[in-house]
Amino acid sequence: MSLPPVCVMDACFIIDWTRWGRRDLLWRVFSTGFVPEPVLREVVTPTPLRALREWMVAGLLTVYPSSREAEDEAIRLILEMRRDPRIPRIDPPEALCVVVARRIGAAVLTENRGILRAYQLAPESLAPAVVWNSLRLLAHLYATGLAEAGSFAELVREYEDEVKHAFSRREVDAVARELGLE
Amino acid sequence: MDEELRELRRRNADWEYIRSLPPRMREAVELYIETGDIWLAAKLAGMTVDEFNEIRIKAGILW
Numbered sequence: 001m002s003l004p005p006v007c008v009m010d011a012c013f014i015i016d017w018t019r020w021g022r023r024d025l026l027w028r029v030f031s032t033g034f035v036p037e038p039v040l041r042e043v044v045t046p047t048p049l050r051a052l053r054e055w056m057v058a059g060l061l062t063v064y065p066s067s068r069e070a071e072d073e074a075i076r077l078i079l080e081m082r083r084d085p086r087i088p089r090i091d092p093p094e095a096l097c098v099v100v101a102r103r104i105g106a107a108v109l110t111e112n113r114g115i116l117r118a119y120q121l122a123p124e125s126l127a128p129a130v131v132w133n134s135l136r137l138l139a140h141l142y143a144t145g146l147a148e149a150g151s152f153a154e155l156v157r158e159y160e161d162e163v164k165h166a167f168s169r170r171e172v173d174a175v176a177r178e179l180g181l182e
Numbered sequence: 183m184d185e186e187l188r189e190l191r192r193r194n195a196d197w198e199y200i201r202s203l204p205p206r207m208r209e210a211v212e213l214y215i216e217t218g219d220i221w222l223a224a225k226l227a228g229m230t231v232d233e234f235n236e237i238r239i240k241a242g243i244l245w
Contacts, residue, residue, distance in 0.1 A: 011232065093231075166245060
């Protein structure tokens, strides 16, 4: 699996991931991150804002400026995805993350099921962007030894408890199987 | 999987808390429970995603 060194983060990923005690492990996987301006406006509570500030101070994260052209492309992407009934809804900020990631060849970090399903069904349609959710990132951290835990299931439980995010058991099993973590 | 997650959200929700919310917020929370679409729910509530996420946690709804 080839993973780009740059990531583009969506709001739902940011507000979850930054609640996790080991959130900085993100930067053992990626060297640089972008947050599109409209996504940044969705983040307003102290914990994620503090994390964003720390990452910006460390030179790890920056803001991808908003542009009418990119936002129009995001709307076109939403309309394109809506033609496939297997893809759950995608909203403008997530679509914008994909547009940005496609332009710069980055990984999109999102919890949006629509984007994740679109990538699962036809990754080439979003290339060169790669789409991961926090579960996939946790699996990568565990598989590469960057996140130590008694087992992958234990790491997932730690994340779920701290972040208040429950993954579908079926999805956890599928990711574990795919990466040989069972 | 979408139906499984919807059922989890419904089952874990604190319905007493949800019923105590102002109408606009209640509709937004119910929209989230049915669709899992946090951005749309936040916009219906007139909030940011981050603010709405705090309501989601208070309402005991799983992501």
